[in-house]
Amino acid sequence: MSNLRLTLGFALALGMLAAQPAPATMQAPALRPGEGFAITLGDGEVRAYGEAGKEAPMGSLAKLVWMRLEGAEWSGRGVRYTCKGTAGTFTCWNREGHGRVDVGKALRESCNLAFLAWIQDAQTHWRKDYGEAAARARMEDVFAPFLGRRLPQGETLPPLTPAWVGDGDLLRTSPEAFLRWLMEPDKAEVVTFGKRFLASFWVEVQDLFGKEGWWFKTGTAPVPGDPTATSAWVAGGRGSALVVLHLPRGRGKQEGMTRIREILGLKD
Numbered sequence: 001m002s003n004l005r006l007t008l009g010f011a012l013a014l015g016m017l018a019a020q021p022a023p024a025t026m027q028a029p030a031l032r033p034g035e036g037f038a039i040t041l042g043d044g045e046v047r048a049y050g051e052a053g054k055e056a057p058m059g060s061l062a063k064l065v066w067m068r069l070e071g072a073e074w075s076g077r078g079v080r081y082t083c084k085g086t087a088g089t090f091t092c093w094n095r096e097g098h099g100r101v102d103v104g105k106a107l108r109e110s111c112n113l114a115f116l117a118w119i120q121d122a123q124t125h126w127r128k129d130y131g132e133a134a135a136r137a138r139m140e141d142v143f144a145p146f147l148g149r150r151l152p153q154g155e156t157l158p159p160l161t162p163a164w165v166g167d168g169d170l171l172r173t174s175p176e177a178f179l180r181w182l183m184e185p186d187k188a189e190v191v192t193f194g195k196r197f198l199a200s201f202w203v204e205v206q207d208l209f210g211k212e213g214w215w216f217k218t219g220t221a222p223v224p225g226d227p228t229a230t231s232a233w234v235a236g237g238r239g240s241a242l243v244v245l246h247l248p249r250g251r252g253k254q255e256g257m258t259r260i261r262e263i264l265g266l267k268d
């Protein structure tokens with residue numbers, strides 16, 4: 001059976017699941033070695049395939065964690081930033097600069113400098129509003145699922161570095177863990193931001209989820225032990241369905257989007 005037919009079989013199985021109680025078995029998506037994929041159809045059940053439980057640096061998915069912390073504040077204030085590619089000691093992955101960005105564009109294009117600037121500003125406010133130790137506790141609380149024991153103990157805010165927006169391997173997750181995080185009721189706002197800022201016009205080959213478009217946040221992350229390689233993340237959803245995909249190699253925007261579209265059977 002070809003990959004396409006397997007994929008369509010999976011998409012059809014999803015369609016049936018959306019319409020009726022989940023059957024005990026469903027056809028698994030056709031994954032390649034090293035890929036991990038987790039999906040929920042909004043029924044509270046998580047289906048995990050391939051390396052869905054394997055932890056890896058989370059790359060730009062970290063920006064969705066920041067949206068949980070500060071997204072309402074930033075979009076409410078209509079923050080803007082002009083990315084010129086470098087700022088002080090920081091460099092954006094896009095050395096040419098992203099130009100003028102708002103929250104939506106910074107999220108879509110994963111502008112590290114915009115996020116770092118807004119985070120720095122937010123932290124100044126936290127210190128003033130409730131003090132250093134409470135600010136630290138707040139940040140630790142939200143990032144705990146992704147930190148393990150890698151953050152040195154302390155009472156002060158950790159130094160702001162690109163690691164907090166997805167560089168390096170301080171922050172890690174697995175497809176299943178990130179999906180479960182997105183499913184938590186207090187993350188509903190993150191999903192709403194995804195729908196608002198990251199929605200596409202893609203629909204299924206067979207339109208199974210209704211009229212709403214899919215939204216996707218892509219991410220590119222380092223591969224521990226291989227400085228020349230990157231791995232790809234895609235997190236997204238449609239309606240109450242949510243998906244998270246990790247590829248062991250590749251760049252989120254290109255390889256990640258190609259694979260998630262194949263797996264879900266999406267067309268333009």
Ligand SMILES: [Zn+2]
Binds near residue numbers: 084085
């Ligand atoms: Zn930028």
